[in-house]
Structures are given as C-alpha cells and as structure tokens.
Amino acid sequence: MVKLTLTGNHCVAYAVKLSRVKVVSAYPITPQTTIVEKLSEMVDSGDADIKMIRVESEHSALSAVYGAATAGVRAFTATSSHGLLYMHEMVWWTAQARVPLVMAVVTRTIGPPWNIWTDHHDIMGQRDTGWLIVMAETNQEVLDETIKLFRITEDPRVFLPGMVGLDAFILSHTVEPVEVPEQEVVDSFLPERRQPYTIRFGDPLIMGNIPSDLLLNAKMRWDVHEALGRSTQVIDEVDREWGKLTGRYYGGLVECYRCEDADFLFIGAGAWVGDMRLAIDKLRDMGYRFGVLKVRYIRPFPGARILEIARGKKGVVVLDRSISAGSAGPIFLDLAAYFQGKNVTIPIKNVVAGLAGFDVNYEDFVKIGERFVNEVSEVGWVENHLEFYPLR
Amino acid sequence: MEVGNPLLPLSRPKIGVQGATGSWRFRKPEIDQGKCIGCGICWLYCPDSVIDVEDVGGRFKVRVDYVYCKGCGVCASVCPTKAIRMVSEV
Amino acid sequence: MGLIAERSLIELRFHGRGGQGAVTAAHITVDSAVRDGFWGTAFPFFGAERRGAPVAAFARLSRGRVMTRSMVRNPDVVVVLDPSIMSYVNVFDGLKDRGIVVINSPTRPNISREVKLYTVNATRIALDLGLVLAGWPLVNIAMVGALSRVLGIRLDSVLESIRNMLSGRMAELNVTAAERAYHEVSEIGGG
Incomplete structure (x- = not known):
C-alpha cells in the first residue's frame, strides 16, 4: 500500500491499471479526459498493458469496449455529460447483452448553456438501463469502487455492466491523500474474468437476433431487473471482503x-x-x-x-x-x-x-x-x- | 460455449430457420461463367449466404443455392463484370 | 511560523497566470503537508483556463480529513505567484482578518489593508537558476518553498514531494529554488 495525493480521475486510472484491464476506449470530454490521459501515460511508460482504441465518438467508445468484453477481456471506458448522452443507446445495449464491463462517469451538468461543473443529471438519466450505478464521496472511494465493480459485475449472479460516478472537479480534479493498494492485493481480490458467453473465432454465435419468442424476450428484460436485485447481496459481500483486505468498509449499498x-x-x-x-x-x-x-x-x-x-x-x-x-x-x-x-x-x-x-x-x-x-x-x-x- | 444463469439473447447460426426461402423469389440470378472472374464479391455481399465460390481445377466457379436464394439481386448489382443477370421466373 | 500545527483548518488561495503552475503549487503544498502527517485537498478554479490569463487554485490543510467540497470563500492564506496581476485582480477578496499573504516580489508591495505580509523574490531565484520555460521564469515551486516556511511544513517534506512529482534536472533545479525561497522569505509586518 502506498499513500499518494491523487485527483479523483487519477484514482480511476490507477484502479483500471490495478484491475488488469486489457482494452480501453474513450473519447475526450472535460472533465473526464485526464482519466484516459493518465492511462495513456501508463501504457507509454510500460506500467500498464492496455490496448487503447481511438474512436470518433462516445457511441463508438462504448461499442468498442463492449466488443472487447464479449471477446473475453476486462474492458473500460469513461465519459461525462453530453458524451454519456451520446452513448446512451449503447448503455442500454450492453446491459441487455449482459456483458460485464466498467465505466467511470464524471458527473457533469447538461447544456445549454455550456457548463462543465457538476450535477447528477447525466448519470441519473441512465438509471433505467440495467447498469449498476455507484456514486463516490471521496477519491479513495472512487478508487475502491472502480476495482470492486469489476468483481461485482463479473459475478455470475449479476453479469451486468456497472458505472462509478464521481463529481466533476470537486472529485475529478481535486487532489487528496489516497491509499493505493499493491498489485498483489488486487490480484488476490479479483478472480479470473467470468462472463455469461464469449465470442470466439470458429464458434459462431449470434447475440441479439430478432426474437422468435416474445415471452422469452420479456423474461430477459425482467431478468435484468432480477439480476440487479441479486446484486445487492454481492455488493455487501464484496464490500466486506475488500474491507478485510484494506480496512476500508463502506457499508455496501x-x-x-x-x-x-x-x-x-x-x-x-x-x-x-x-x-x-x-x-x-x-x-x-x-x-x-x-x-x-x-x-x-x-x-x-x-x-x-x-x-x-x-x-x-x-x-x-x-x-x-x-x-x-x-x-x-x-x-x-x-x-x-x-x-x-x-x-x-x-x-x-x-x-x-x-x-x-x-x-x-x-x-x-x-x-x-x-x-x-x-x-x-x-x-x-x-x-x-x-x-x-x-x-x- | 459456456452460458451462465442469465436469460441471454443468444442464438446459433443454422441453415434455413425460415424454411425454403427460395419460394419467395420471383426472379433469379444467372451466372455467365464466361464473364465471371471469380473475384468473390457476390459471395461477400450476399445477405443470405447462399453463394459459394468454389475452386474448380484452378478456376473459381460461383454457385447459387436456389433453395434459399430470395432473388434480391444484390449479387447482380455488385458484380464488377456484369456476369450475373436477374432473370424473371414469373 | 508554524501555523499548520495551530489551526484545525487552513484554507489557501493561489493566484497566478494560466500556465504558471498555480495548480501544481497547490498540489505540492498539500503533498508536502501530507508527508508531515496532515490531510489536505487541492483543486483548481473550476473553469476553462487560458495561458496568461489570471487564474486561481485552492488548497485546504487540516489535522483530520477535510470533509467539505465547496469553494474556498474566505481563505486564511493568499499566495501570489505574479504580483503584476494585483493591479487588476483583487487577491485579497474574502481574505480573513489578519490573513496571511505571501507575494513573489523584489520589493515591499504597497498594500492598503492589514495583513501578515511575507515576500520572497522568486523571480530572481528562478532567473539565477535558469528555471525559465518559454520565456517565463518558473516561480511556482519556489513559492511553495516560501509558503512551507510560513505554514510550518518541513522543508524536507517539500523537497521529497518535488522529487516525487518531477524528475531529472527539473526536479533538482526546483529543489534548489524551493530551498532558497524557504530561507529567503521574510516577514514584512502589517501594511
């Protein structure tokens, strides 16, 4: 464990690196940008082994990490405000496809007028989509929840994507002391990636074809709701386990x-x-x-x-x-x-x-x-x- | 494939889920093997994967599976040598 | 000197120009205080910043965790990286009574209100050391050295923090700048 003074955004970057994420794709938007900038620096210096995919929009960013995740690796994206609204279609799609992945949302208000400061309209607008949504109070919580979300979203009782919300500037750009866990601690906490299905070469699989059975389709939608219900237990378990490893308990929900x-x-x-x-x-x-x-x-x-x-x-x-x-x-x-x-x-x-x-x-x-x-x-x-x- | 507990929107590709869709056709593609250069563009574009390009003694030969071909004509419109012609069947 | 040990919370505001490193100065101040066992938060003015335009950065130092996330409205300490902005920015805005002001200045500035005033010639220090980037003397870290003396943060903690945040020649030049400013800063007394 090292104690560093970090911004909330850099906490996200450290958490992503420590979680051994393999693919990151994002489109720049204030106040998110320094998350992927930091990750790029980590890749450049050899500290992180991540494939960064450059895209032309947030819709494509989430599509890219969704594609990577279906192929069986941990994937991550980050956005904010109008960027999140632009990817909204894929926010729904990824949850209904039951693909575990993690996104950081630096909560920022929505224009007009153009304004980069915090409120929660962007992230609250995603609450019907089927994603887990956790909001952080401190930079330490940002780091801890990002790591924990990989564990929670990849639990077979859940198998849904999750987003961690951090307030624009008052967390994202504010420096405060943060305990950064050792790689071995995170490795012992995060199991091998699990997911409900994996797309592989030579094993053709169709995800999302037009349904022949609407009742089954309706049940799929309800199952997303049920999985979120089941996740409450997983969240509590994971909170306790992370607490045992780090001494930091947050009470779960x-x-x-x-x-x-x-x-x-x-x-x-x-x-x-x-x-x-x-x-x-x-x-x-x-x-x-x-x-x-x-x-x-x-x-x-x-x-x-x-x-x-x-x-x-x-x-x-x-x-x-x-x-x-x-x-x-x-x-x-x-x-x-x-x-x-x-x-x-x-x-x-x-x-x-x-x-x-x-x-x-x-x-x-x-x-x-x-x-x-x-x-x-x-x-x-x-x-x-x-x-x-x-x-x- | 490992499918977990959740209900998943997954399916496996298989031939002829909707039956013999060739009966939906009112015109069919005919290949002029003399003009065909075996480039495979029709194979690539066919939305129903009913075109095969076979290597016959060093020459590529295009074959259409008329049991499932719906006669949409995409192959004819993308063929660079106009070797595919849509012929009326009614 | 030794303010940090006396107060439960110190709120600071740094004034400078965009690109001058006010945010980095706030960050190193907090990082140094954390090395001394304190808690702190540092943050920029939340807005688009442009090179050369007047900017502000903020910090809070405390014995315990800083809970508040709101803007610093009434700072205890104001640090001025570039005295030339004082003619069009009221750097004393909201400053607490008998608040502390640390200014980068070769001379005694003319200040019409009662403050505890400290000056250090950080521009001279930067020029002496060749700490110049794109024509600008780099004064931000020297100012942290001066500030740490005023607040009672250990110089060693500041130097550690600088070496942690910068590397190579820039780290060593700034270490020297901070050391010099630490020793050269002087109290001017009430204005």
Whole structure:
C-alpha cells in the first residue's frame, strides 16, 4: 500500500491499471479526459498493458469496449455529460447483452448553456438501463469502487455492466491523500474474468437476433431487473471482503453517519455528502439531531436498507442534485415509491439543489435542515414535498 | 460455449430457420461463367449466404443455392463484370 | 511560523497566470503537508483556463480529513505567484482578518489593508537558476518553498514531494529554488 495525493480521475486510472484491464476506449470530454490521459501515460511508460482504441465518438467508445468484453477481456471506458448522452443507446445495449464491463462517469451538468461543473443529471438519466450505478464521496472511494465493480459485475449472479460516478472537479480534479493498494492485493481480490458467453473465432454465435419468442424476450428484460436485485447481496459481500483486505468498509449499498440516535436524516449521494456530515455536526450543536444516510448505490436502489434506517425517524430530507423535470428528484422518487409500497408514513421533503454546479456547502445544509425541522414541527407534515434551493 | 444463469439473447447460426426461402423469389440470378472472374464479391455481399465460390481445377466457379436464394439481386448489382443477370421466373 | 500545527483548518488561495503552475503549487503544498502527517485537498478554479490569463487554485490543510467540497470563500492564506496581476485582480477578496499573504516580489508591495505580509523574490531565484520555460521564469515551486516556511511544513517534506512529482534536472533545479525561497522569505509586518 502506498499513500499518494491523487485527483479523483487519477484514482480511476490507477484502479483500471490495478484491475488488469486489457482494452480501453474513450473519447475526450472535460472533465473526464485526464482519466484516459493518465492511462495513456501508463501504457507509454510500460506500467500498464492496455490496448487503447481511438474512436470518433462516445457511441463508438462504448461499442468498442463492449466488443472487447464479449471477446473475453476486462474492458473500460469513461465519459461525462453530453458524451454519456451520446452513448446512451449503447448503455442500454450492453446491459441487455449482459456483458460485464466498467465505466467511470464524471458527473457533469447538461447544456445549454455550456457548463462543465457538476450535477447528477447525466448519470441519473441512465438509471433505467440495467447498469449498476455507484456514486463516490471521496477519491479513495472512487478508487475502491472502480476495482470492486469489476468483481461485482463479473459475478455470475449479476453479469451486468456497472458505472462509478464521481463529481466533476470537486472529485475529478481535486487532489487528496489516497491509499493505493499493491498489485498483489488486487490480484488476490479479483478472480479470473467470468462472463455469461464469449465470442470466439470458429464458434459462431449470434447475440441479439430478432426474437422468435416474445415471452422469452420479456423474461430477459425482467431478468435484468432480477439480476440487479441479486446484486445487492454481492455488493455487501464484496464490500466486506475488500474491507478485510484494506480496512476500508463502506457499508455496501448505503453508508450511515450518526443515523442511530438521529430524529431526522439527510439522504443524498455523491461528493457533497461530506458537507452534509459537517452540517449535521453543527445542527446537533444547535439541538437538531440529524444523521446522514449516504446512498452509495443508485442502482440497485437500496430501498429496503434505507427504510431499515429511516423507520421511526421524525422526518427525512432527500437531497437530489438533479431533477426529473415535471416530477421530482430521482432519489426522492425511488424512495417515496418504496416507502409507499411498505405503508410507511414519515414526512419526506425533496430538496433539489446544487444544479449546474451551483456551490452548496455545509452552511447551506444547516439552513435546509433547520427549516425542515421548523416546518415539520409547525405544520406537522411537509407543506411542499419538493423545493428548489436556494430560491424560495 | 459456456452460458451462465442469465436469460441471454443468444442464438446459433443454422441453415434455413425460415424454411425454403427460395419460394419467395420471383426472379433469379444467372451466372455467365464466361464473364465471371471469380473475384468473390457476390459471395461477400450476399445477405443470405447462399453463394459459394468454389475452386474448380484452378478456376473459381460461383454457385447459387436456389433453395434459399430470395432473388434480391444484390449479387447482380455488385458484380464488377456484369456476369450475373436477374432473370424473371414469373 | 508554524501555523499548520495551530489551526484545525487552513484554507489557501493561489493566484497566478494560466500556465504558471498555480495548480501544481497547490498540489505540492498539500503533498508536502501530507508527508508531515496532515490531510489536505487541492483543486483548481473550476473553469476553462487560458495561458496568461489570471487564474486561481485552492488548497485546504487540516489535522483530520477535510470533509467539505465547496469553494474556498474566505481563505486564511493568499499566495501570489505574479504580483503584476494585483493591479487588476483583487487577491485579497474574502481574505480573513489578519490573513496571511505571501507575494513573489523584489520589493515591499504597497498594500492598503492589514495583513501578515511575507515576500520572497522568486523571480530572481528562478532567473539565477535558469528555471525559465518559454520565456517565463518558473516561480511556482519556489513559492511553495516560501509558503512551507510560513505554514510550518518541513522543508524536507517539500523537497521529497518535488522529487516525487518531477524528475531529472527539473526536479533538482526546483529543489534548489524551493530551498532558497524557504530561507529567503521574510516577514514584512502589517501594511
């Protein structure tokens, strides 16, 4: 183990190298570019044995790594924002083809206007596709989750691709201390690549031909859903195993900070959870007992785990860094649907904030928390379930 | 091939999944063996893989499997020496 | 000197021009502090940067993990790599009361507010050593040397960090530059 000061993007590159990825293809886009730049440097210096495929678009980048993966090697791509939207068709295709591969998504808002700062609209727009989606809070988590995703996606109970989300700039371009595991540790953790089928010369196989049996086709689609359900167990197992090797446990699907004795919870995902942690310490000093529930996995959505922790609380604030326009924030929507199905009635407020990279810090979360407690105690319930911050 | 637990959109190529598709044809390709140079472009382009190029005593010979040929005419249109002609069958 | 051991969190802002190495300076500052057992984060101003245009980079140093990801709004320390930008950029914007300012300057700059002011002639050091790239004196790492003295980061940690991040002749020249700046930086007192 070496301790280095690395950007989030360089953490991705180290993780990809350590996972012995054989094929990388990507198209440059800010703020993703330094991931593949670093990988190219590693290839150039002989530190990594990777075939880099140059392509003319993100659609082709994912197509290329998908092709490599079907032939039986670990493959990786990375993108952001408009690049992710451009590859959206292949994001669906790769999941339905059940091909394990890993992608880093440096979460960035979507134009117009042109804007390179973080929010979660790009990655949240992929949540119906069948991919596993994990969001990182720190650079260490970026590195750890990228390695773990290879193990999780290649588990026969899962056999689906996975993406790790890291916030533009506030992780991707921010340097902080990171423990980089030794190659032997990663080698002992990652088994030989497994995948449901492999395309080989001399063994003709058709993937994706027009179905003759629509019921079978429908079952395939449902099976993707079931596999994501099964992945919850795999994620927990892999989290424990990586924890044993490195001492770093993340709680699997969700991570809690001071949840146990809390009356209220902040629920959110991504790098701004760090500011939520600072905020609840301050809120507790002010007499408001808050805790933070970090949603690590967006897919599979950890409804059961969240409910376990939220049950009996006086109220929860779901902080979304994106909005499904015309409805509400995506984490809120999933959570509310799950709670409704389990007949749970806890005041839930959805605060949509930090859009388009608008800076939100712990002082903002203190304000949001204080106002929520006042609203719930005055009204007895939530007056408006959806709010935009900072405007009111 | 190793197929795991998931339901997979996989199939194996085999001959004549849709039956004898030659019956769909209303015109058929005829090869003028005198003009044919055995380049194999028709073999490459045939969407139904019903064309074979065989080596007959040092000369390439094009053969069409009329049981499955649907008569689309792609071979005739790509032939560089116009050795393939579409002939009406109705 | 020895600020880093006294405060639970120090927030820094580096001012320079695009291409001058403000981001690298912030990175080496953090990397050096981490070698001394502290925690730190460093990040660029989040935007498109152009060579020659005024830019800023940021860092946070702490005994424990830095949780916040937000912009540095009220720095404790401001480092100015190129004093000529001070005529059109307010480098003191948001600076905390009695904040620290470290400026690359051959003379005592005329500053109208109360700050703890330190100067070092990093341009001279760079020119003496022939640390020049495309006509520009490379002052960024010398400024880290000066800053480390002000903050109380061990010089050895800075030199280790430089050797880790750069290689060959550039590493050795910058090591010398950082050492010289470390010893030459002087406190000017309140303005």
